Amino acid sequence: MTGATGIRESVWGPGYLAVTIGALSLVFLAAIESLAVTTVMPIVSRELDGALLYAAAFAGTLATSVIGMVAAGAWCDRASPLGPLTAAVSLFVVGLLVAGLAVSMPMLVVGRLLQGLGVGGQVVALYVVVARVYPSPLHGPLFAAFSAAWVVPSLIGPLVAGAVAQYLHWRWVFIGVAVLTAGAFILVVTRLRGRDLATEDPSTARVAPRLWCAAAVAAGVLGLSLAGEAGPWSLVVVAASVVVILTAVRPLIPPRTLRAGRGLPSVVLMRALIAGTLFGSEVYLPYLLIDGYGFTPTWAGLGLTASAVAWAAGSAVQGRYGDRLGNTRITLLGVAQLLLATLIATATAMWHLHPAVMIVGWLFAGGGMGLMYPRLTVLTLAYSTPQNQGFNSSALSILDSVGSATTIAVMGLVFTSLATTDAGFPVVFGIGAVLAILALIPGLRLGHAHEAQADG
Template sequence: MSIRQTKRPIVLAAVILAMFMAAVEATIVATAMPGIVADLGGFSLFSWVFSSYLLMQVVMIPVYGKLSDLYGRKVIFTIGISIFLVGSILCGFSFSMEMLIISRFIQGLGAGAVQPIATTIVGDMYTKEERANIQGYLASVWGISAIMGPLLGALFIEYLHWSWIFWINVPFGVIAMLGVHFFLHESVEKKKQSIDYSGAFLLFLAITPLMLVLIQGAVWGSPLVVVLVFVSIASFALFICVERRAVTPIMTLSLWKNQQIRNANIASFSAGAILLAVSTFLPTYVQGVMNQPPIIAGLTLTAISIGWPISSTIAGKLMLKTGFRVTALIGGCALVVGGLFYLLLPVINHPVWAGVGSFVIGVGMGFSTTTFIVSIQSTVSWNVRGEATSMNMFMRLLGGAVGVAFLGGLLNRRLQMELADKQSDLSFEPTIDSVNRLLEGEQRSNLTRIELETLQVGLTNSLSIVFLTIFILALISFFFILRLPKEST
């Protein structure tokens, strides 16, 4: 890349705008989901709104990362955002939960290019010392979006329509594309390249059946589950074989031999599961169990993105003095403490407690993820930097996708059991979609006191399993952060 020709301040502003778009999308959608479910119905499909988006995003991240190394960051970034915006528009026009899920697939297809390539562009334009500080600035985007996201979501639901949470992406995406297209200048060798499409397809085939098993809460040992798990394992094995022989694999397996990259990626997997689990299920708990309005649910989630940029900025400066491992360990400790807050949430049933827990989780994400990205980018050359960066984000989002699917399945199974045991207390058929009545104002007001308590207790007990799993995932992240090499500075 020709740093001399690139207008770094303008490109950085465009990259920040793209990051802002992705960050606002996360906070608005998570906060608005109870309202969307109340409008479209289909609580049993709740997790698929997140998982469908994440599935395509996860599969496409390594593809976009490889393509950006082959053809340059600019063109792939533009293609990704274009597809993302098409998906966003379709999401806004969705008239059923099924259409929303399909539209989220399309949105995720483009989203795989936004954050990883934006981060890679920054890695290309700046030196290691500059990069540490710039990554902190990028993380501050999450703080701004965290404040604006829930507020915009609440305003759109209150005065406009939930569809605007998706349409708001359009102006941000267009401006970001123009900034990168006109002011980022690259020197990419023009030659015929082969793309590992078979590897991408096998990766998709390996992940999708597994997510179907997890999210639907299927009975283990049933013929359908056996077939799906077999397809997943067989596809993953074939994926490994294809990647070893491919001329330009979408995932260079030799990168996993690097101890820094390997442990950072595994820790990112579990951290991603924590982040998406909190974003997906906390607003439902705050609204359904605590009887709080959407704005309060949004603020409890906002705290994550306030703690994230603050700690990320500190991490950018601290890692240059203490090294990558010490900085990441601070993040690992914060994740464990934040997980403990959620574990105790059913006991200390207050939104402030939830908000503090979210803030501490945000601190953990800021210290750990910023350190992972900078350390990985500092250990590889330009021609694999896009792939290495994308691989780390791939693992984080894969963890989120698998985590949400698995926890959604746990939630559904436990909720079914809880409601089945209390069937005599309800005047309606106890199904998973019965929770819709807690999230929609008019239906909630029609519930008797006993019915309200029954649904809330069932939801509380079910989400307690989710919170316990979040704590376990935090311990796993801390374990692999401990395994980072001490000499990485």
């Protein structure tokens, strides 16, 4: 992008550098937390005797993040995003401390629920900061930088988390991230203070109904996660939870989203499907490496590293060549890679192939997500106006979390029911493959919103 002075603008330019560093710091730490918890959770579950709550520890965080997203989105549409960002980071840090000090699996799940409230609000607030601080041609490169901010965490996060759990204690994974997040937030506040980030035309839409819907969605996802403990009523709980989720989520997302309407509705729906594919499957990747192949937590963490690096590489390609490739090609290339990765994981689990086959195959999952994920965020902002940036950003993140949480919950139910057989891991990865195929339906209906990106 070239500014009025004729100087090419960049997210690293003097006018944006401070905000870019602050925002990337929070993304960096969120990445550390996500990758670290995925790595150590098998050890945590074993020590706290929490196998039945294993899936809930992940799905619950995603479920409560919906509430945080709705609250932050509504707050941002009325005022500066700095207020919701402060509240979100505070909840995230408290949740990490509760989880790190947990003496039982239910207590740890409570900490994870608090983390969800915080991380959900943080994501939406950061998206709105991008929309109000940076011109639209810089959105693509910045979201590519956000994805690239996962590079270092992906290189050191799983490995360090595994080493900490193996040689010190898993509690320090949570407590350490809490301390670092508090420090990073001080940097963010310093960078954003004094900037006028409030919208010129505040939204007057009612918030309470949307918050009730968000709470209902969270309750539905938690109900789905815990349905396995309902005994003979399990199927009833599953059916009721699905109905609650589908009914309550509708006011929180653009009209026609669940029908894959062309444009923004398909953008939001596709994000949910690919998120469910990747994050649902990835929960069981270190689980299989530790329980099925005898990996230590340190080496199991490395299984996630290659994929995250591939994600950053795919994101860099999208940031530079996204407009040239176009939305249709990005969809086809991204979904094909995601499908290939889940099929390789399914085959590895089914026929007990060498674990290197699955680890290398998971590179394709990261590459595909790197192409698609930031592109969908760019499209969301391109379809938005200043009056609905908060709503649309929260809708994207909400259905992302709902898709991931619902998938993890369903996979958890299936995996638990097949615990006495060898079919558990192949089936959960197979579910991921089916979702990848379904992502083509909205993926071919994304349309164009005159999104602009810098080719620098």
